[in-house]
Amino acid sequence: MLPILTRLSATKPLDALAPLADLLLRLYIGQVFFLSGLTKISDWSSTIALFTDEYHVPLLSPQLAALAGTVGELALPVLLVLGLFTRLSALGLFALNLLAVLSYYHVLKDIPAALQDHLEWGLMLLVLLAVPVQRWALDRLLFRQTHTE
Numbered sequence: 001m002l003p004i005l006t007r008l009s010a011t012k013p014l015d016a017l018a019p020l021a022d023l024l025l026r027l028y029i030g031q032v033f034f035l036s037g038l039t040k041i042s043d044w045s046s047t048i049a050l051f052t053d054e055y056h057v058p059l060l061s062p063q064l065a066a067l068a069g070t071v072g073e074l075a076l077p078v079l080l081v082l083g084l085f086t087r088l089s090a091l092g093l094f095a096l097n098l099l100a101v102l103s104y105y106h107v108l109k110d111i112p113a114a115l116q117d118h119l120e121w122g123l124m125l126l127v128l129l130a131v132p133v134q135r136w137a138l139d140r141l142l143f144r145q146t147h148t149e
């Protein structure tokens with residue numbers, strides 16, 4: 001029964017929505033992380049204080065963790081939105097999000113809505129990472145096959 005459903009002409013318009021849905025997802029998740037990065041650079045002393053007192057990033061000094069996190073939150077969303085190294089950008093943001101949850105869980109566990117946000121962002125990033133779609137992205141233009149058979 002399933003092969004019949006995939007051949008139905010009604011699925012073609014839905015398939016055509018995949019690049020738009022992908023773009024909207026990249027725009028949304030890119031905005032979330034980019035705005036977070038802007039917040040960090042707007043008051044660097046507060047950011048350093050947060051990484052020193054609240055965020056317990058393992059293996060990194062608070063200064064290095066703050067710098068790495070901020071650079072990631074500013075650079076990776078731009079790449080993601082442009083669709084340049086899309087999966088690598090999504091992976092980087094997924095790692096940042098996971099590290100944020102792990103290092104700030106002692107606070108997030110008491111704020112269910114904030115924890116839910118991080119879980120949803122992680123799921124969105126996982127979709128961008130795992131689901132191959134025909135993206136409206138620079139990746140398609142820059143890395144398309146140039147040889148013909």
